Amino acid sequence: MSDRPSEDDLIARYFAPLAGPGGLGLRDDAATLIPPPDCDLVLTVDALVAGVHFFADDPPDAIAQKALRVNLSDLAAKGAAPLGFLLTLALPGDWRPEWLESFARALGEDARRYACPLLGGDTVSTPGPLSLTITAVGSVPTGRMAPRTGARAGDLIYVSGAIGDAALGLALRLxxxxATHLDEDEREYLAQRYLAPQPRLALSPALLAHASGAMDVSDGLVGDLAKMLRVSGVSAVVDVWRAPLSDAGARLVSADGSLFETALTGGDDYEILATVPPSHAASFERAAHECGVDVTRIGEVVAGEAPPMFRDVRGAPVHFRRGSFSHF
Amino acid sequence: MSDRPSEDDLIARYFAPLAGPGGLGLRDDAATLIPPPDCDLVLTVDALVAGVHFFADDPPDAIAQKALRVNLSDLAAKGAAPLGFLLTLALPGDWRPEWLESFARALGEDARRYACPLLGGDTVSTPGPLSLTITAVGSVPTGRMAPRTGARAGDLIYVSGAIGDAALGLALRLxxxxATHLDEDEREYLAQRYLAPQPRLALSPALLAHASGAMDVSDGLVGDLAKMLRVSGVSAVVDVWRAPLSDAGARLVSADGSLFETALTGGDDYEILATVPPSHAASFERAAHECGVDVTRIGEVVAGEAPPMFRDVRGAPVHFRRGSFSHF
Structure with missing residues (x-):
């Protein structure tokens, strides 16, 4: 191992340039964070394992983006603004400097893009696959975090952006x-939606102002909505035909109807699912529009503890074979 | 996988009982933390991989303890009081419920022991070895974190507890x-010192009041001191014969002199290395004594950027073949 850089060399070379002021140049045991006044902190952590959460031969910049952005998506769903993140990287013995350089560069670009500096981390070796864990910290005004448990009967159910793109991008890859059903741009769009989630941080102010509850859709719309309703102690009626599909997504689903279920139950959307009291609906839609994020109303929360009822355009119930995607 | 519990089942069963109020029953995308008034937050993260940081067949409770306590040791070194932690667990396919039950029980006991509740986490599967990452959050009074970079020429160098026990416990295991040199109690003591670090959180107030700099000794006293001096831009003279050995450690080192180097350069001590201005030395020693933690003066910081000079009881230089232990 003597010809390989030490952990300290590696940190100094690749990661110290990404550190924010609280990261102390990554030379300390720990990072400091001065909490913003009148805020609660929001903390989230996600682990990604090569071969489970991404393909081992995905480009290193895509892996870096995905690892940070899935955490930023969790912050977005709580209405939080990012403050910084910690990274642990478990590297297999055959890691290459070029890989790490691309990975660190892309991570640094995202850290700047989302104003979320690297605060600290840990680098270890592993006899297993490349694995990484990112812990992200954000803040919300005191007591205002948008909870997953906040859905109430009568609330309207909204989802941001388009649903199913990532799952369809993955289907296309497998x-x-x-691909014959799509043009080059559409293929590329869906592939990117799988590789590089777009955390909906822009929506945070609208969620804080208007949502009764929110979560991010990471394991499929159908399953994640069911989870949110369960922990809120309510049910829902959902018009599945209202679920927003992108042009590329809609084209693929028209070509192969069985992919509609893939779109609604596949993972990796990283869109926001929010419940909004009817009195706030117009303001929420306006606020989202002003943030530049499309939101689509897909249903309504109803009383009861039954699983949500999904129905087609004629009102007939739709059943999904698979409730949700599980990375576990 | 249908006969296996889902990630949600597993969280509800094993980990939700460990959650503090900020953990929201582990049912949300993220945890909340209300920062204590007039405090900075201190964040640290450590990844542990089976076969690298612990033996895969170590008892699950020892793995849980080690994972949390190495992070608490980082907080202790910064003078911080714990607020909570996040856990990610990457489980191989052959995990067993009994294993997870023991792991979670021990983690819960430590969470209570150290007043450091579980705030959130992520559980994933891995084709590789069991791996876990803990992110711990603590607090220090605003602007008061004990930095690794604070050593100044003239400061006295202290180390807590006993050095080398864990490395000798590991040597005994390998x-x-x-073992023939030790009695049963001594063997058990050293084995436990390797398995279950004792984070020196009790020393935090003494560090905050008196230390110019501090770090925890995780990769061996010799190498970690060199790191601390390097980032502080100073050097030191260290009397290696003053390095505190436990009775069991001293007995093993007397029986086999080559183990002295193991004791001083091996890893996993999780003791505190601190630099203290001479004017604070008596107060620091008294404060440490009142906290119930032994501290031993082992040398003095000197100006210059040379590596630290280690000397024996006659003042002759001592060289170590291996600067420090690397988990990387």
């Missing part, structure tokens, strides 16, 4: 024959 | 023949 079954290249599907 | 070379059982060494």
């Amino acid at each position: 079954n290249p024959a599907l | 070379n059982p023949a060494l």
Whole structure:
């Protein structure tokens, strides 16, 4: 191992340039964070394992983006603004400097893009696959975090952006024959939606002002909505035909109807699911529009503890074979 | 996988009982933390991989203790009081419920013992070895964190507790023949010092009041001191014969002199290395004594950027073949 850089060399070379002021140049045992006044902190952590959460041969910049952005998506869902993150990287013995350089560069670009500096971390070796864990810290005004448990009967259910793109991008990757239904731009769009989530941080102020409850959609709309309703002690009626599909997503689903279920139950959307009291609906839609994020109303929360009822355009119930995608 | 519990089942069953109020029953995307008034937050993260940082067949309660306590040791070194932690657990396919039950029980006991509740986490599967990452959050009075970079020429160098026990416990495990030099209690003591670090959180107030700089000794006293001096831009003269050994450690080192180097350069001490201005030395020693933590003066910081000079009882220089232990 003597010709390999030490952990300290590696930190100094690749990661210290990404550190914010609280990261103390990554030379200390720990990072400091001065909490903003009148705020609660929001903390979230996600682990990603090569071969489970991403393909081992995905480009290193895509892996870096995904690792940070899935955490930023959790912050966005709580209405939080990012303050910084910690990274642990477990590297297999055959890691290459070029890989780490691209990874660190992309991570640094995202840290700047989302104003979320690197605060600290840990780098270890592993006999297993490349794994990384990111802990992100954000803040919300005191007592204002948008909770997953806040859905109430009568609330309207909204989802941001488009649903299913990432799952369809993955389907396209696993079954290249599907590509014949799409043009080059559409293929690229869906592939990117799988590789590089777009955390909806812009929506945070609208959620704080208007949402009764929110979560991010990471394991499929159908399953995640069911989770949110369960922990809120309510049920819902959802018009599945209202679920927003992108142009590329809609084209693929028209070509192969079975992919509609993939779109609604596949993972990795990283869109926001929010419940909004009817009295706030117009303001929420306006605020989201002003943030530049599309939101679509897909249903309504109803009393009861039954699983949500999904229905088609004629009002007939729709059943999904698979409730949600599980990375576990 | 259908006969296996889902990630949600597993969280509800094993980990939700460990959650503090900020953990929201582990049912949300994120945890909240209300920062204490007039405090800075201190954040630290450590990843542990089976076969690298612990033996895969170590008892699950020892793995849980080690994972949390190495982070608490980082907080202790900064003078911080724990507020809570996040856990990510990457489980291989063959995990067993009994294992997870013992792991979670021990983690819960430590969370209570150190007043450091579980705030959140992530559980994933891995084709690799069991890996876990803990992010711990603590607090210090605003602007008062004990920095690694604070050593100044003239400061006295202190170390807490006893040095080398864990490395000798590991040596004993790898070379059982060494056990003949020790009685049963001594063997058990050293084995436990390797398995279950004792974070020196009790020393935090003394560090905040008196230390110019501090770090925890995780990669061996010799190498970690060199790191601390390097980032502080100073050097030191250290009397290696003053390094505090436990009775069991001293007995093993007397039986096999080569183990002295193991004791001073091996890892996993999780003791505190602190630099203290001479004007504070008596107060620091008294404060440490009142906290119930032994501290031993082992040398003095001197000007210059040379590596620290280690000397024996006659003043002759001592060289170590290996600067420090690296988990990387």
